[in-house]
Each structure stands twice: as C-alpha cells, then as structure tokens.
Amino acid sequence: MTKTTLNARRLLCPLPVIRTQDKVKHLQTGDQLEVICTDPGVMQDIPAWCRINGHTVLSTQQSDHDYIITLQVGS
16 A cells, blocks of 8 residues: 655646546555645545545644645555
C-alpha cells in the first residue's frame, strides 16, 4: 500500500474531483490518496464521487484554508 498526496489547491469545482479521478486511475486497490483543496465544495463532492465509484473516505478535515480528504482506493 502506498500513500500519495494530491495538491488541488486553488482549483474550483469540478476540477478537484477530476484531478482526484485521474490520480486514482494510476493507483492500486488499497492505496491511499490524500487530497488537499481550498474549495469547500469538495467536502461533499469527493465523498459522493467515492460512494459512486467504490472508494472509501478514511478521513476529512479542515486546516486553516485547506480541506483535506483521505481516501482508500477500492477495486
């Protein structure tokens, strides 16, 4: 299992979700991806995308102006 970070700061919807989707395509089942964004909409958008595509949200957090979502890649 590897853990990767995706910097999606200063990108507005739908770009953080699109970048997340593109990054997940290059990861293996069980890998973790930490997505760091500044658009608060990702707190709903990325978990919804994960549910539809079979990935698991491990954590969500807010730090200053960053929204951080850690997900585990599903099969």
